[in-house]
Amino acid sequence: MSERYGTCEVCNKEPAVGIASSGLGPCSCAFGAECLKQGAESLGIVLATLSCIAPADQIEKAVAPWVKEVKSYKDGRYIGWAEIVEVYKQEV
Ligand SMILES: [Zn+2]
Numbered sequence: 001m002s003e004r005y006g007t008c009e010v011c012n013k014e015p016a017v018g019i020a021s022s023g024l025g026p027c028s029c030a031f032g033a034e035c036l037k038q039g040a041e042s043l044g045i046v047l048a049t050l051s052c053i054a055p056a057d058q059i060e061k062a063v064a065p066w067v068k069e070v071k072s073y074k075d076g077r078y079i080g081w082a083e084i085v086e087v088y089k090q091e092v
Contacts, residue, residue: 008032043072056089
């Protein structure tokens with residue numbers, strides 16, 4: 001099955017087990033088993049979504065509380081809202 005879907009687009013490490021929609025909006029990518037289990041989202045999709053909502057210095061007040069439950073993956077580990085916002089401030 002992984003040959004069919006390629007590599008997980010969240011961690012870019014594990015084999016993908018399927019294609020699924022982001023919980024943030026109408027965008028889909030390949031997920032591996034561990035990232036699905038973790039509920040992690042592609043960092044690229046998260047940052048792109050945040051950039052459509054508000055600039056980094058206003059993002060904390062601009063998103064709904066449930067958005068802050070988002071998890072992603074960077075530099076070999078899963079990261080939560082606070083670290084995602086730091087990446088957003090630095091990279092977007
Ligand atoms: Zn993964």
